[in-house]
Amino acid sequence: MSLQLAWSNEQTEYDIKDSLITLLEQALQKAGEMEGVIDGEVALTFVDDEQIHELNRDYRGIDRPTDVLSFAMNDTVDEELEIIYELEEGEEIEGIPEVLGDIIISIPRAKLQSEEYGHSLEREIGFLFVHGFLHLLGYDHQEKEAEDEMMGKQEAVLVKVGLTR
Template identity: 65%
Template structure:
């Protein structure tokens, strides 16, 4: 198995070209390589500001839309509910053991930000996807040092993929 990307589009304002999905799969592979990860599954959902606003309010108690949310399956944080899965047979693999988690991107917010930063929507979505992936595997940006580390990792992956500013 390798790093796998499953995706869905739950918004109607912007078309998601197939070439972007290929680029996101490449970004997942590059980010995984940079972190020494060879296996796992990431689910990506494209949404709009209204849906991500609701998720942000419900799961983070922040009452506004955001650009990207990450929901880690392997998170062992004290604020997360424990997921208990019993395997009925030792021969059956645990279906969630390889799940890294879910990333939700507001394409509407990404479009706004791409215009603000003066780069393509494809680059902004790539940036948000790598950002979300890093959250799934345990990175955070609660202080200046950790934010600088995440930003450097994101930019390195984007440059390797040809999505630099």
Template identity: 65%
Template sequence: MSLQLDYSNEQDKVNIPDAWIEKLQELLRLAGEAEGMSEGEVTLTFVDDAAIHELNREYRGIDRPTDVLSFAMQDDGTEELDIIFEVESEDELDPISGMLGDIIISVERAVSQSQEYGHSLEREIGFLFVHGYLHLIGYDHQDEASEAIMTAKQEAVLRQAGLTR
């Protein structure tokens, strides 16, 4: 098995070309390699602002749309998922392999942000995807130090994939 991406497009405002999905698969592979992960499955869903607003309200208690949401399969909802990458023996399963979780991206929000930041929509969706992936494996940005770590990791992966500003 390798890192697998399953996706669905539940919005109709922006066409998501096959080439973008291939780029997202590349980003998943690169982000996984950077974190020492070679196995797992991520489900990605493209939605509009209304759908992500509803999810944000229901699951986070925040009554507004957001750009990306991540739902880690290994997360019990009470604490951040510990970042675990190494296996002690070959017989022991990696605790975060298998289904890693779901990433939901608001394409409407991505369009707005790509225009605001002056880069391509493909780059913005790639950024949000890598950001969501890092959340799935336990990273967060609750303070400046952890935000700097996530940002550096995201930018390094995007740079490797040729998605620069």
């Protein structure tokens, strides 16, 4: 088993190409290797500013659009699977990856930021995706030291997959 990316596109501004998904899958594998996460599933959804604004308001109480949101899954998913499949303690379901969480990226916001920073849209989406993945693993950037650590990890992954500035 390995890390898997399940993605969907709910916006119409930008055509999501297979080459972008391949890059994001590579970034997921590299980030997972760096963090010792060798299997699981990450759900990625591309949205517009209106959709991410609504999610940001409803789930974080922040009434404005943002670039990326991450929603980590918790142990309740495992408990629900145990109930559904009547598993004994310690028994696992073969072939069902652990769901690590959801990452939602606003394509219009990513496009704007890529123009502001002077790099490609693919690089910005890659950055936001890896950023979201690290949040799923519990990383945060509230403190300067934690932000520096997170930024360093993000840049290391992006360099490994060729998404440089």
